Amino acid sequence: MEHQGTVADTVADDFADELSAHLARYGDRPFIEFERRWYSGDEVTQVIDAVIRLLDDNAVPSTAPIGLVARNRLPHAAAALGLIAARRPVAMIYSYQSEQSIARDIATLAPAVVISDVQDWTETTLAAARAAGCGAIALSLRPLSVELLLRPATAHLDTATEIAETPGLHILSSGTTGPPKRLPLPTDVLSHTVASMTMGMTGCYDDPPELVYWPFGSVGVCQLLAAPFLDKRMVLLEKFTVDDWVRAIKTYRIRRAGVQPALLRMLLDADVPREDLASIEYLPGGSGPLEPELRDAFESKYGIPLMWAYGATEFAGSVCAWTPEDHRRHGADKPRSVGRPLPGVHVRIVDPETGLEVTSGEVGHLEGRVDVIGPDWIRTTDLASIDADGFVYLHGRGDGAINRGGFKILPETVRAVLIRHPAVLDASVVGVRDDRLGQVPFAAVELRTDSTAPSEDELKDLVRESLPSHHVPVAVAIVDELPRNAAWKVTVREVAALYPIDR
Template sequence: MTRSFTDEFAAGLASYGGRPCIEFEGRWYTGDEVAAYGDAIARALRDAGVPDDAPVGLVVRNRLPHAAAIIGFLAAGRTVSMIYSFQSPEAVARDVETLALAAVVADVEDWTAPVVDAARRAGSAGVAIDLRTPPVAALMSRDPGRTHARAEPGVALQILTSGTTGPPKRQSIPTPVLQRTVFSVTSGETAPADAPPELAYWQFGGIGVCQLIAGIFNGRRIVMLERFSVDGYVAAVRDHRITRSGVQPAVIRMLLDADVAKEDLASLEFLISASGPLDPETRDEFESRYGIPIVLAYGATEFAGSLCAWTPDLRQQFGAAKRNSVGRALPDVQLRIVDPDTGAHLAAGEQGLLEAKVAPIGPDWIRTTDIASIDTDGFVYLHGRADGAINRGGFKILPETVRRVLISHPAVRDACVVGVPDGRLGQVPFAAIEVAPGHPVPSDDDLADLVRRSLPVYNVPVAFTVVDELPRNPALKVSLPAVAALYRAR
């Protein structure tokens, strides 16, 4: 009889036993310890009157208790819906109330007054987790008189996009699809028990959780960082002899700017650059300085992992000739390029919108907002985005979303937000503001705080400028290049 993903994942967790499973803040936690922490959370939920099959929310951080919570939920077949922790308390509270879940699990520091009040209004049970306090403490019980969200049939996770088409959306990932998540992270490769650990630092609230899932499923040791820092990343690679790592393009630039010693990265056989375009100059500089090849990859939250990959055989045969490609489609993926206006299938080499059909997800073609081409050998090349999103170090920002927040300020008549180049993050948002007549000019701090209260912090523009009138083209549309020029003129 074929075992379900949940059964196989639970078996992967059980396989660690007393062996090291996750390293966090310099300490290895065994599989037994990770499982026990997840069990403690499950007991707290039961004590709070939460049914075992009810979905729960997790205000997620890359910390050991949160990883243990995710692992425990998946091993038990409980649906978990992610809530970004790097939002303002008011934004977290809005998510808690909107989701109307039977329970919310969060770090002690994230149980702020607005979040507690929101959970009370929703009738949700609240569980606090923190390594520095008793493992789990129920803050409140579920209100049995309230109707709470039910689990979608077969859904294991609701993870968050980085907001390409607006504020981050929750993408439901069915349990069977997690099997392809594991495959897409590993490209089907297995590793011996004594292989170096996996390095996990991408945010678990989104696509970064795939690495945690794949690691546990395959019984691999995992070194976990709460957030990226050059020192933390380099120490992990050096001390654990990491052989490969997925990184955002901004990370490559930061390693170069920090002038990391070549010997500290010597164990790396290659890096996988994903989550945004990597400029050729940065790639060439890194490969020349460190002798570590960089391969490009492509995936998305809605596909629960990668769509394309470079296998060792492909790297050996085509690596030099097609180094700017993100690889070929994985075995369970079909890709095509279509005309954005007519939907007509385009020939090899022509640029258009990329569409994908992923067998475990369903029979439909899913259209992306990425402009791409596919050559006659089936290799995929990305050429930008069709939606004008700003890619800030891997986080996607929709300018119109930020503009709507800014013009909600009573002193702002109109605004325009554009992406401007940044040597470390690739792009950052910049805003030009028209002030409404009769109003004082709002301060940069006031405008930044307005955005911060409404959207995840990465949406906050790096600078603001006030103009009498926004520059417009003959069609009376704001000229984006002219607005960008205002930033360069500051």
């Protein structure tokens, strides 16, 4: 049976105009704190006006795509907000990569103009922009400024591109299993995305600020949009650190902030005092499955409910989530659920072979349909089930199985055993090529602070004692940190690259 949200969807008639109106309300009052300094609404608007003025002065058509090398910094936040409010199509370019990779993205996308931090404009990236006919705009924090480095070639401004056909954001997927894909979030879809993050809440300027640290290049840019749509201030972090995150919580008595599993482990590993997080009423989370042991450890230590959600870039944000009311009524009975489908979202579970919908409680592949995106169902490889009350449960990924000579191994099953070791903070298990068996499991583990490193044999024995022998990794690498992307998700291909090929 198909399940969908039960609350009427509230989509703004004109998302861009509404965003402009919200931004105008801040005026000379503090709007964004970055690096422990507050910037007023007027200062943010000055950056926006400078960017738009340079585009207009260089006759860049309103439909011409703009590339943004996105960093979680004050001028980049202003540029992103301003471009969305101006209804310009914006293609996000990943900033946490080499200058050669940024240059390749510029050459491939060939937008009318590329906006980037001054540090990312090097001889290599400028040469790529010049060769593609792109304009180049540099953003700087100290002093807060916007500067034109290259004028766009006139002939290039009329070049038709796929991005130009879809005003809004073209964001990057997480890229955990391969290179990030660029996916469109049209302006009208952004209204749904922001609604999925604010969950129908209202706010005001004097409320505790929003805490923003999800990377702008991905769907995390919509976390940036939540603050102005709630008429709230925001604390912007360039990246997550335990010290900066906890300081913001304590200083502003923040009541909720989005998290993901790696961040919870870091907070526990740092042994953050319970009183430092006393203002938090609950923590919505997502961006990966939450192990029961991690949930229990965190909630036991801090007394803070974790309200886990499920979403994907393809769905323009969250698909299922807990509301505070649902959590009060059902949280104790359904602790492993990711909540119910959001308003305007439809979810069903289908048999992976036949494509037919399965019965309540049966496991299959999750499919979703979002009204503002279109009428088509989007098939995922996530294994899930829906109970009789419409609550969704995740059971791993259907495409992640390692085929070891005909024996199927789910990586999360092996990982769940490895993270039981008292010295292991986190682990990742991937399939690597084997000439005889096709694939074999390989594991990498990250240790807790000040722990004694277990031997490779000790970790293998732990798996051998808990699971059939074909689950035992052929090798276990102990690393200082697991390779992660900017959203703190472990990158599978980089873990696989750690495998010792001479084994």
